[in-house]
Amino acid sequence: MGADMEIPVDTAIVPVAQDQSEQAQPIGGDVPAHLSHDPQHNMKRTDPFQFGSRLLKEKDNVFEFNAWDHVETDDAYKEYSEVQYAKQREAPVSDFDKNRFNSDPAKWWNQFYKNNTSNFFKDRKWLRQEFPVLAEVTLADYGPCTLLEVGAGAGNTAFPIIANNQNPNLKIHACDFSKIAVKVMRENDAYNTSQIQADVWDAAARELPPGLAEGSVDVVLMIFIFSALSPTQWRQAVSNIYRVLKPGGEVLFRDYGRGDLAQVRFKKGRYMEENFYVRGDGTRVYFFEKDELEEIWSGEGVSAGGDAPAAPRFEIVSLGVDRRLLVNRAKQLKMYRCWMQGRFRKAADTTSSSEVVS
Template identity: 30%
Template sequence: MSEETEYFSKDFDWEELRDEIEKDVSHRHHILPFSPSPSPSSSSSSEAWKSFHKRHSTGRFFKERRYLLKEFPELLCCGEFSKVLEVGCGNGSTVLPILRGKQSIVVYACDCSTEALKRARQMIDNADEGSVKHRFHPFFCDFSVNGFPNRLICSSCRKGSLTKPSDCLPDVKGSEDAGLDELSSFEGDQCCIGGVNFVTLIFTLSAIPFQQMPFVIAECLSVLRPGGLLLFRDYGLYDMTMLRFQLNKRVGFREYVRSDGTRSYFFSLDTSRDLFLSAGFIELELEYCCVKSVNRRNGKKMQRVWVHGKFQKPI
């Protein structure tokens, strides 16, 4: 990581925060063993997020993630017409910086909410750069249940190493979308786009039930080209938002549900490593990002913890 990024991601020591939290009896319910009970299905979790996006249809709830290219500079120095799959794109707060940062990159973005996809399309259409919207291809996909459509990478390409890229469609260089369900409308035996160079999982994995995470990560691996990168950023263990949850909101080990039914999981480095390496990825980077910020309204200091990771599909 660059010196600038490193500076802003190490405002405090995570081990010191851990010791402080684990000694505080008021946070004991976050640490105690959890007896699992029947958890909501992945479909009910998806429904909760669909309702969430309907309530926040203006998109004001999300801010454009401009830090993304500093954290993942590979998105700037990649080859011409590289392909990105943004998993759980929401209103497009991650997609827009990527499209602006690299003038030839092509982004395929999916979400389980059509409201979110519509908002993402509006955000991209309203961008000043004329070429941005022609490189953005949104599609509906409840990826925690059904996986990704074969239009991204067909069955034969999933099994092999893309030794014959000419068998697949050429890179998209400005074609219009057929709609938000563009990719999933294709049959599995038709030609695919040949896989993607990057998959981004930015505050997405934590939003689905823990039991579904291995399936989603395996799907991400399958649509990547050999040597491709998965870029991961999500909530870290003992983040401020985790400590706000009450005992009755705990639905699993380090897993919580909000009053609106949406879920949040908080990752340790060990859990993250186990999930991705078990799927077949190679670990390139994995660390806690520890950032101090101040609430401008009340002056309260906040300690945010995120997990930053880069994983590669074997060549």
């Protein structure tokens, strides 16, 4: 997607205020663990990884470490971003290509997984840190639990969960609409049908995942999958997730946020519509606003068209913006990442049936 975007190195960094009581304590001296270069104490090198602990303060040298957490984008980056968005809008994807990419998205994901084997992807070890419920359901005495992963890809989320699992009653349904991705999962040495079932499933189709009935799932995992859908598919996907979840079940969600480096550096011929792009490999990606996601999952922002039923309403347990400043110390470059992370719960007492979007 092009070279790293260069941001002026003398641009002021907006520091994040931190309560003194919450600051990390020094380890054997005056250096807090999150700023230590000692691998024995550096919180970034522990397992599970400790995210969100390295906060940039005014006195810090931004180029001392490769990454800083919770750093707001500065004015220079925001201005640069708006210039880039304007250029993207001026050179959108042609109507012909837009139809080509939207009509058969599975085709492009199949090609993606043909070109990238399972070794290409990193296991998502950080998920248990970000979503503690994933550690809870793997405890030996947790009891029966059905977990559905939507957009499971090559299994880089599902298999690490299985590797840490001590719960004999945990079953993972790992679904992806790429048949090649499902094939890769089924050929993995860790694939065991007593613990995991991998199937082809389109989250925006009208059918539920194979082997799952309405109200049968405890936890739904959606990691960088919702952004692969077009805005016209969101409502059906949310409806499907609502239907398959048990009352009180939760969605664990993480995806791209507007202003992320990946969005800003898109060049001409990639813009499909506002915040929605096609990558060079033909796969699509959307960059979300926080308020937008809240409306989608609460049911407030998804309008009913024609005779379509009302959109499902989830309780927004949590929804936040995860910002990270990455730096290239060799080139003295600053790059901003932005992700959305949330937990959405189906009401424990549902009085209305879950309807399929028409």
